[in-house]
Amino acid sequence: MNPLLQIKDLSIDFIAESGTTNALKNVSFCVNRNEVVALVGESGSGKSVTALSILQLIPSPPAKYSSGEILFSEDGVATIDLLKRNRYEMQDIRGNKIAMIFQEPMTSLNPVLSCGDQVMEAILLHKKISKKEAKQQTIHWFEKVKLPDPTAIFSRYPHQLSGGQKQRVMIAMAMCCEPSLLICDEPTTALDVTVQKTILQLIKELQQQSGMGVIFITHDLGVVAEIADKAIVMYKGEIVEQDTVKNIFSGPKHPYTKALLACRPVNHQRGERLPVVSDFMSERSEVRSLKSETTAPASDMRLQASVLLQAQHLSVWFPTHKKLFGKPDSFTKAVDEVSFDVYKGETLGLVGESGCGKTTLGRTLLRLIEPTSGKIIYNGIDLAAKKKEELRSLRKEIQIIFQDPYSSLNPRLTIGAAIAEPMKVHEISLPGRQRKDKVVELLEKVDLKAEHFHRYPHEFSGGQRQRIVIARALALNPSFIVCDESVSALDVSVQAQVLNLLNDLKKEFGFTVIFISHDLSVVRYISDRIMVMNKGKIEESGNADSIYFHPRSAYTKNLIASIPAATILNQ
Numbered sequence: 001m002n003p004l005l006q007i008k009d010l011s012i013d014f015i016a017e018s019g020t021t022n023a024l025k026n027v028s029f030c031v032n033r034n035e036v037v038a039l040v041g042e043s044g045s046g047k048s049v050t051a052l053s054i055l056q057l058i059p060s061p062p063a064k065y066s067s068g069e070i071l072f073s074e075d076g077v078a079t080i081d082l083l084k085r086n087r088y089e090m091q092d093i094r095g096n097k098i099a100m101i102f103q104e105p106m107t108s109l110n111p112v113l114s115c116g117d118q119v120m121e122a123i124l125l126h127k128k129i130s131k132k133e134a135k136q137q138t139i140h141w142f143e144k145v146k147l148p149d150p151t152a153i154f155s156r157y158p159h160q161l162s163g164g165q166k167q168r169v170m171i172a173m174a175m176c177c178e179p180s181l182l183i184c185d186e187p188t189t190a191l192d193v194t195v196q197k198t199i200l201q202l203i204k205e206l207q208q209q210s211g212m213g214v215i216f217i218t219h220d221l222g223v224v225a226e227i228a229d230k231a232i233v234m235y236k237g238e239i240v241e242q243d244t245v246k247n248i249f250s251g252p253k254h255p256y257t258k259a260l261l262a263c264r265p266v267n268h269q270r271g272e273r274l275p276v277v278s279d280f281m282s283e284r285s286e287v288r289s290l291k292s293e294t295t296a297p298a299s300d301m302r303l304q305a306s307v308l309l310q311a312q313h314l315s316v317w318f319p320t321h322k323k324l325f326g327k328p329d330s331f332t333k334a335v336d337e338v339s340f341d342v343y344k345g346e347t348l349g350l351v352g353e354s355g356c357g358k359t360t361l362g363r364t365l366l367r368l369i370e371p372t373s374g375k376i377i378y379n380g381i382d383l384a385a386k387k388k389e390e391l392r393s394l395r396k397e398i399q400i401i402f403q404d405p406y407s408s409l410n411p412r413l414t415i416g417a418a419i420a421e422p423m424k425v426h427e428i429s430l431p432g433r434q435r436k437d438k439v440v441e442l443l444e445k446v447d448l449k450a451e452h453f454h455r456y457p458h459e460f461s462g463g464q465r466q467r468i469v470i471a472r473a474l475a476l477n478p479s480f481i482v483c484d485e486s487v488s489a490l491d492v493s494v495q496a497q498v499l500n501l502l503n504d505l506k507k508e509f510g511f512t513v514i515f516i517s518h519d520l521s522v523v524r525y526i527s528d529r530i531m532v533m534n535k536g537k538i539e540e541s542g543n544a545d546s547i548y549f550h551p552r553s554a555y556t557k558n559l560i561a562s563i564p565a566a567t568i569l570n571q
Helices: 047-054 087-093 115-126 131-144 150-154 163-175 193-210 221-227 245-250 255-262 277-281 285-290 358-365 388-396 415-425 432-445 462-474 492-509 520-526 544-549 554-561 566-570
Strands: 005-016 019-031 036-040 063-072 098-101 181-185 213-218 230-235 238-244 307-322 328-343 347-351 373-378 398-401 480-484 512-517 529-534 537-543
Touching: 005 047, 019 047, 019 063, 019 213, 019 238, 036 047, 036 221, 047 063, 047 181, 047 213, 098 163, 115 131, 115 150, 115 163, 131 150, 131 163, 163 193, 181 193, 193 213, 193 221, 193 554, 213 221, 221 245, 230 245, 230 255, 238 245, 238 255, 255 277, 255 492, 307 358, 328 358, 328 512, 328 537, 347 358, 347 520, 358 398, 358 480, 358 512, 388 398, 398 462, 415 432, 415 462, 432 462, 462 492, 492 520, 512 520, 520 529, 520 544, 520 554, 529 544, 529 554, 537 544, 537 554
Parallel strands: 036 213, 036 230, 098 181, 181 213, 347 512, 347 529, 398 480, 480 512
Antiparallel strands: 005 019, 005 063, 230 238, 307 328, 307 373, 529 537
16 A cells, blocks of 8 residues: 655755745655654754645746655555646646645734635535535634534634634634645644644544644754654755664654754753754764853842842723724723832743733833733833833833744844934934944844845844844933843744843843743743743742752643653653
């Protein structure tokens, strides 16, 4: 019997005016029925290009298929080469026999169509049934993917759903025609650990019920341990290792696989320098990875530091319904009577699921969102009582690093101009030449080069852009920085570099940090103390290791239990 999918010696080049890029080099692997195969690697390793080529979703040109076959055998007997199918034949295969769940559901769903209509469209395209039957099947699939109130969600639009709910709609759309092969392209990367765990369990359940084959693309080996039978590790367009998940975890052979396993914060003590890929790919990899420099945070900052910022009974309410004349009569309590202290020089971790209020709290502390009530005392000054023009002089001292660096950088400004802009706004009197030297110095501090000064944001990778916004935040030498999910969308290896960088810069500049994330393993690694938020309130707080290893509340215990394969990775 033939495997469900066989990829043989697939090579793909991208041809541009600047030259030819070898995206894939002689990639070969197979996927069997009732098997989950994980494609693992950093951004740019060739995972998504491999998956998109299966469905012929890569435009050609600029792509050129230099060699290879992609053989698909639905019944195990007859085999077709997908690369030789015309576009009409591929339309019948896409969504019907081979389906795909994309990484970002918001950009994959049509914002002007209801969720039910979009799933119905896929059913009607491939099945000869009535609209009434298609609607019944859509609601049935909404039930199968465990959406709350499937009938109501049928009529809702994507913007009315949470991230996890949108991802379930995408799963229902992919599964509604009962495909033989499901391709999942990083479907849980931007989700909370609890929602991620639910989505992984759901995909696994549906796969076992239908017996389909699954290709699961991710950069996180913890997720692989949770869901996959076999793992294929890709690096710079090539497969460097493929084996069962058990063998990959118990005895990784290639240095790159060892690096991906080693650089997860869950494997390290607080503040210990995280190994990065370059450490393992060098000749002295064993020496460098074993002798990691440790810069562990102090065990309790309160014993040796004064309070820098205090939140006193802070609340942020958003109106959800208004009366006839516009007066609100019901509210969403995003932040509800929250009080806490932040000490000079510490890193305070703030964790919780999406919607718990952590980002709203972080932005309210900087008055980017107006508080409904309460006080924000910074160095003895109540920021909540200050007028906006009075806050201007304090903006030099309090900065924020946003989650998505690309959307927080002006695409029309070079990164040199973007980093220099805060100095101009706050009228820091430096001659043009000295200002440029200061920007170059900041670039070098974040491991970028002087030659990057005149480049634009689109010319950098995600990890490099994150370093640029860190450099911009440091341009005014602030005392207090809020990091809002600043590593959540990064590859584990790039995440390790950024976390090392933040620890190094904090040691050099001595600033205070509130580090917001939904990933408790990352927060435990970088923080002195942790606050856990749930439904606008502080669920519990304390020393980072105490919260992580000995949580008191059921909510925190559930967050920690949802970290993918944490126990496997710690063995």
